Amino acid sequence: MNEDITLKNAQNRVDEWIKEYGVRYFSELTNMAILTEEVGEVARIIARKYGDQSFKKEDAEINLADELADVLWVLMCLANQTGVDLTDAFHKNIAKKTNRDKFRHIENDKLSR
Numbered sequence: 001m002n003e004d005i006t007l008k009n010a011q012n013r014v015d016e017w018i019k020e021y022g023v024r025y026f027s028e029l030t031n032m033a034i035l036t037e038e039v040g041e042v043a044r045i046i047a048r049k050y051g052d053q054s055f056k057k058e059d060a061e062i063n064l065a066d067e068l069a070d071v072l073w074v075l076m077c078l079a080n081q082t083g084v085d086l087t088d089a090f091h092k093n094i095a096k097k098t099n100r101d102k103f104r105h106i107e108n109d110k111l112s113r
Contacts, residue, residue, distance in 0.1 A: 007086040014076040035074040
C-alpha cells in the first residue's frame with residue numbers, strides 16, 4: 001500500500017476509519033493531549049537516536065516512522081473535527097513563510113553554505 005496520497009485523501013481516510021472503527025472522535029481537548037503525548041514519543045526517539053541518550057532494551061523496537069504517523073493521524077483528527085482543510089492551510093502556510101522568510105535564511109550567516 002505505497003500509493004501517493006494527498007492531504008485531503010488522508011483526512012478523508014482518517015474520517016472514514018473513525019466512523020467505521022472508532023465510534024466517534026475523541027474530544028478536541030483529548031486529541032490535543034494525545035497529540036502532545038505522540039510528539040513526546042517522537043522526541044524520545046530523536047533524543048536517543050540522534051542525541052546523547054541511549055535506548056533501553058525494551059525500547060529497541062520503537063519505530064520513528066510509526067510514531068511520526070501517529071502524530072500525523074492525531075493532527076488529522078484535530079483538523080477534521082475543527083473543520084480545517086489541511087491542503088488549503090498548507091498552501092497558505094507555505095505562502096506565508098515564503099513572503100516572510102524568502103531572504104531571512106539565505107542572508108543568515110549562521111546557515112552559510
